[in-house]
Amino acid sequence: MTEEIVPAAPPRHGVLKLFATQIELRMLLLTLAVMLVLAISSPYFRTLNNLLNAMDQSVVVGLVALGQTLVILIGGIDLAVGSLVGVTGIVLGLCFPSLGLYGAVAACLVTGAVAGTISGAITTFGRVAPFVVTLGMMSIGRSLAYVLSGATSISAIPPALGDLSSLTIFGVPLNFTLLIIVYLLAWWFLSRAKGGRTLYAIGSNNAAARVAGLSISIWSVLAYTISGLMAAVSAIFLTSRVLSIDPLAGTGLELDSIAAVVIGGASLFGGRGSIIGTLFGVFIMVFIRNGLNLLGVSPYWQGTAIGSIIIAAVLLERIVSSRARR
Amino acid sequence: MALLELSGVSKRFGSTQALSDASFSLAAGEVHGLCGANGAGKSTLSRVISGHVQPDQSRFVLDGQERHFTSSRDALRAGICMVTQETTLAPDLSVLENIMLPRLGMPGALNWRRLREEAAQLVAGLGGDIQLTLDETVGTLSIGQRQMVEILKALALDSRIIIFDEPTASLSPFESEILFGIMRDLTARGHGLIFVSHRLEEIFGVCDRITVLREGRLVASGATTASMTGGELVRLMIGRELADVFARGDDPPAEPLRTGKPVLRVRNLASSPLVRDVSFELHAGEILGLAGLIGAGRSETLETIFGLRKATGGKVELEGDAFSPRRPVDAIRAGVALVPEDRRHQSIVPDLSVRENLLLAHLGDHRGFGRGYAARKTEAERLLDLLGLPPDRLWDPDLLNFSGGMQQKIILARWLLLKPRVLMLDEPTRGVDIGTRSSIYALLRRIAAEGVAVLVVSSDFEEVIGISDRIVVMSDGVSVAEFPSRLVSIESLAMFAAPRSSAKRTHAVLEELVAAHGGVACWVGIEQDRLFCFDRAGSETRADPGIAAGQIHDVSTLAMALALTARAPGFVTDTDAKQTLAIAIMGRRGHELGLVSLTLPAGNPLPDAETLTRQVQDRLAAKGSLALGKAA
Numbered sequence: 001m002t003e004e005i006v007p008a009a010p011p012r013h014g015v016l017k018l019f020a021t022q023i024e025l026r027m028l029l030l031t032l033a034v035m036l037v038l039a040i041s042s043p044y045f046r047t048l049n050n051l052l053n054a055m056d057q058s059v060v061v062g063l064v065a066l067g068q069t070l071v072i073l074i075g076g077i078d079l080a081v082g083s084l085v086g087v088t089g090i091v092l093g094l095c096f097p098s099l100g101l102y103g104a105v106a107a108c109l110v111t112g113a114v115a116g117t118i119s120g121a122i123t124t125f126g127r128v129a130p131f132v133v134t135l136g137m138m139s140i141g142r143s144l145a146y147v148l149s150g151a152t153s154i155s156a157i158p159p160a161l162g163d164l165s166s167l168t169i170f171g172v173p174l175n176f177t178l179l180i181i182v183y184l185l186a187w188w189f190l191s192r193a194k195g196g197r198t199l200y201a202i203g204s205n206n207a208a209a210r211v212a213g214l215s216i217s218i219w220s221v222l223a224y225t226i227s228g229l230m231a232a233v234s235a236i237f238l239t240s241r242v243l244s245i246d247p248l249a250g251t252g253l254e255l256d257s258i259a260a261v262v263i264g265g266a267s268l269f270g271g272r273g274s275i276i277g278t279l280f281g282v283f284i285m286v287f288i289r290n291g292l293n294l295l296g297v298s299p300y301w302q303g304t305a306i307g308s309i310i311i312a313a314v315l316l317e318r319i320v321s322s323r324a325r326r
Numbered sequence: 327m328a329l330l331e332l333s334g335v336s337k338r339f340g341s342t343q344a345l346s347d348a349s350f351s352l353a354a355g356e357v358h359g360l361c362g363a364n365g366a367g368k369s370t371l372s373r374v375i376s377g378h379v380q381p382d383q384s385r386f387v388l389d390g391q392e393r394h395f396t397s398s399r400d401a402l403r404a405g406i407c408m409v410t411q412e413t414t415l416a417p418d419l420s421v422l423e424n425i426m427l428p429r430l431g432m433p434g435a436l437n438w439r440r441l442r443e444e445a446a447q448l449v450a451g452l453g454g455d456i457q458l459t460l461d462e463t464v465g466t467l468s469i470g471q472r473q474m475v476e477i478l479k480a481l482a483l484d485s486r487i488i489i490f491d492e493p494t495a496s497l498s499p500f501e502s503e504i505l506f507g508i509m510r511d512l513t514a515r516g517h518g519l520i521f522v523s524h525r526l527e528e529i530f531g532v533c534d535r536i537t538v539l540r541e542g543r544l545v546a547s548g549a550t551t552a553s554m555t556g557g558e559l560v561r562l563m564i565g566r567e568l569a570d571v572f573a574r575g576d577d578p579p580a581e582p583l584r585t586g587k588p589v590l591r592v593r594n595l596a597s598s599p600l601v602r603d604v605s606f607e608l609h610a611g612e613i614l615g616l617a618g619l620i621g622a623g624r625s626e627t628l629e630t631i632f633g634l635r636k637a638t639g640g641k642v643e644l645e646g647d648a649f650s651p652r653r654p655v656d657a658i659r660a661g662v663a664l665v666p667e668d669r670r671h672q673s674i675v676p677d678l679s680v681r682e683n684l685l686l687a688h689l690g691d692h693r694g695f696g697r698g699y700a701a702r703k704t705e706a707e708r709l710l711d712l713l714g715l716p717p718d719r720l721w722d723p724d725l726l727n728f729s730g731g732m733q734q735k736i737i738l739a740r741w742l743l744l745k746p747r748v749l750m751l752d753e754p755t756r757g758v759d760i761g762t763r764s765s766i767y768a769l770l771r772r773i774a775a776e777g778v779a780v781l782v783v784s785s786d787f788e789e790v791i792g793i794s795d796r797i798v799v800m801s802d803g804v805s806v807a808e809f810p811s812r813l814v815s816i817e818s819l820a821m822f823a824a825p826r827s828s829a830k831r832t833h834a835v836l837e838e839l840v841a842a843h844g845g846v847a848c849w850v851g852i853e854q855d856r857l858f859c860f861d862r863a864g865s866e867t868r869a870d871p872g873i874a875a876g877q878i879h880d881v882s883t884l885a886m887a888l889a890l891t892a893r894a895p896g897f898v899t900d901t902d903a904k905q906t907l908a909i910a911i912m913g914r915r916g917h918e919l920g921l922v923s924l925t926l927p928a929g930n931p932l933p934d935a936e937t938l939t940r941q942v943q944d945r946l947a948a949k950g951s952l953a954l955g956k957a958a
Contacts, residue, residue, distance in 0.1 A: 192696060192697060193695055193696055193697065194689060194692060194694065194695060194696060194697055194698075195695070197678075197682065197689055197697060198689070200675075200677060200678060201675050201678060201686065201689075203677070204675045204676055204677035204678060205671070205674065205675045205676065207671055207672045208671070208672055208673050208674060208675050208686070209675065209686075209690075210634065210654060211632075211634065211654055211664060211666055211672050211673065212654070212658075212686040212687045212689065212690040212740070213653070213654045213655035213657075213658040213659075213687060213690025213691060214655075214686075214689060214690045215655070271675070271676070271677035272677045
């Protein structure tokens with residue numbers, strides 16, 4: 001009888017091994033590197049005020065990117081999140097007079113969740129490519145935002161909502177603290193809950209997940225539901241910041257959120273990615289935008305800079321992680 | 327001079343050394359068999375020759391010139407072509423377009439009229455038996471016909487070297503006969519053929535020389551077939567006696583172990599279009615083999631039982647209760663487990679760690695919000711120990727880095743963790759090296775001995791006979807035969823498993839015989855003292871020979887024993903006064919493909935035996951038109 005070949009794990013040691021296997025660690029280092037470069041180039045970047053400003057800026061895109069991460073983990077994509085921020089924000093603004101603060105927030109959240117569920121159900125049960133379904137939903141959402149608002153912004157927002165963005169806890173903005181709490185909850189869910197592991201399994205190998213008895217239909221839909229819900233939550237925070245909501249709100253957030261997820265190391269084919277990676281992806285995006293502003297780079301050039309960074313980050317991640325997987 | 331000469335071929339896939347220092351040579355006008363057990367590297371070597379796989383090291387000499395192919399297109403240009411099982415045909419294009427497909431990739435305009443003439447010539451060149459309409463859409467052809475199209479495609483490219491990779495895996499014995507006939511013609515015209523197979527009878531039937539691989543290494547190089555016996559070839563292929571591999575102990579049990587009621591009872595199960603009428607019973611403590619050719623609907627049957635496919639008819643009972651899972655989780659919670667056929671696509675979740683892969687079915691079974699991994703820790707470690715895997719391998723991030731055998735063990739452990747009552751395995755040793763194969767067999771025996779009902783699907787007849795207590799044969803979605811495995815041989819199993827599309831022709835002949843002369847007509851095979859009844863027509867009780875389709879009988883107990891064994895040219899009077907004519911059907915290579923028997927009641931007028939014999943033989947002898955009838 002022949003000896004069975006038991007392949008040894010590739011030799012990796014200590015810090016290097018940690019670096020090669022832990023995407024979160026790589027992202028932390030990358031974020032710190034970006035901060036370092038910007039801190040050296042711009043003195044204003046180093047100020048506390050600017051840091052607080054960056055925290056504030058990361059909330060809206062961060063919340064949307066969280067939902068986007070779940071969708072991308074199952075191998076889908078949600079292009080509708082930006083326009084859902086618009087339409088759910090308008091619903092929030094329109095409902096204040098009749099439903100009060102809490103009623104309006106509830107209506108806003110329900111709208112987002114229902115819209116997400118519709119996208120998820122059509123891709124899952126109707127087997128239509130998520131790109132197509134959410135592209136359609138993106139157009140519908142923006143159109144409804146205009147229709148419902150009469151194409152004007154709504155400024156009659158109860159000042160109490162502004163507390164979300166103005167209060168601080170030990171000097172840290174409340175909204176940023178909440179963002180971190182939501183991310184920690186999501187991290188726990190994705191790594192420790194049955195549903196979270198199911199999302200990974202669906203994205204990595206749908207057929208195998210099915211054979212193993214996982215609830216793939218339910219979770220495929222729920223990923224979009226959560227994405228829609230997070231767009232609504234994001235709309236609430238956006239509204240609280242300026243106490244006004246515009247039907248154009250959230251334009252471009254779909255691309256920013258996808259960029260954050262992808263910079264954060266997730267695979268667009270699904271199954272691979274990390275919620276903490278996404279959070280760092282959000283920070284990198286926000287810092288770079290912020291830094292370019294401070295350095296006086298024309299806004300017209302910023303798109304080129306951000307786009308190049310997305311491509312470079314993904315290329316780098318691909319090289320590093322394929323080494324690690326060998 | 328050798329047409330093709332390879333030496334020092336090495337190839338590594340990840341952690342598996344698929345080939346090490348193999349060599350191969352092919353002369354014009356010969357059929358060279360490339361043999362080995364599953365995972366021996368024969369497919370890799372043939373794919374190196376066809377340019378599909380780039381070796382890490384090799385010396386490749388074609389026509390005395392050293393060559394280096396970087397793609398299959400290079401090899402095609404050099405006149406090397408491969409005919410595979412997973413056909414590379416475009417199903418929506420016509421036969422003509424498929425045959426000429428490689429031309430579409432060449433520069434210059436196409437002259438369809440010229441191409442049509444060329445194709446017609448090629449078809450004619452294969453001999454008059456081939457009936458192919460050039461305008462037929464390939465998707466509507468039978469598997470046998472598609473293979474002919476593949477061969478024509480190879481010839482259209484003027485290929486001098488054609489590799490046949492397991493060409494008979496889904497062909498009936500009749501269709502195989504035609505294929506072998508064509509192969510002979512091709513060698514006569516100076517082509518060099520490489521025949522990849524692990525079926526002994528075929529290797530000896532068609533090959534001039536044999537090269538044997540075992541675990542990527544050469545164990546016999548270009549030995550002439552005539553100088554070798556079957557037993558020697560088996561020893562070369564697997565490195566020991568066959569009986570050792572299947573870990574059966576000294577003797578298979580005389581009667582399969584059956585304790586009480588069946589655990590699983592399947593009645594007329596259907597799931598359109600591939601599962602049409604499947605019935606069997608599965609008992610605790612036994613291993614039941616589901617045998618058949620590729621495409622017979624065996625995997626689909628398992629999937630239907632497991633809730634992956636919707637049943638469109640029939641019923642399944644699990645321990646006496648109606649069982650109709652709507653989703654796999656229903657089956658899992660009822661104690662049914664399935665190890666699917668395609669490990670890479672249906673079992674392994676590449677982005678989860680080995681540990682999570684092991685716990686995946688547990689996760690599906692688990693109720694609750696968390697993962698519940700901790701509760702399974704002890705059992706998981708016990709299983710790893712049972713499978714001979716070191717526990718620290720659990721923390722490896724990537725199951726794909728494991729060898730095929732190790733992967734399969736982890737997937738087995740995934741299901742054993744749930745302590746199933748019914749364990750279904752689809753091709754459990756595909757891509758598994760021979761060493762691990764026998765440990766998987768031993769494990770299955772052990773699981774069955776512990777009272778689990780085990781159902782194994784395998785296309786490897788040797789495996790299914792070796793591992794099972796009982797065998798149910800499926801053909802075209804129908805369970806056609808059932809018998810204890812100790813009674814059956816690989817050859818007769820192949821006859822039982824023949825697709826209905828080819829069996830239809832023989833059935834029609836039997837029906838015609840009965841219509842013209844009355845009595846009962848049977849299609850049987852005889853091996854030593856055993857009779858295999860493949861098909862039967864007629865129900866006249868006065869002529870009942872006492873055998874039924876899909877069954878195995880002891881020849882000596884039959885009234886018509888004399889007619890079957892004496893091989894007399896005319897009718898023979900049976901011991902109970904009935905009269906039986908046995909007509910032998912010969913294959914092209916002069917070996918017997920079975921007998922047609924016609925039994926008439928005592929005292930009936932007898933038709934002229936000689937005329938009848940000739941008629942039946944003409945209808946059934948392996949004529950091209952027989953097997954190349956359109957798919958059902």
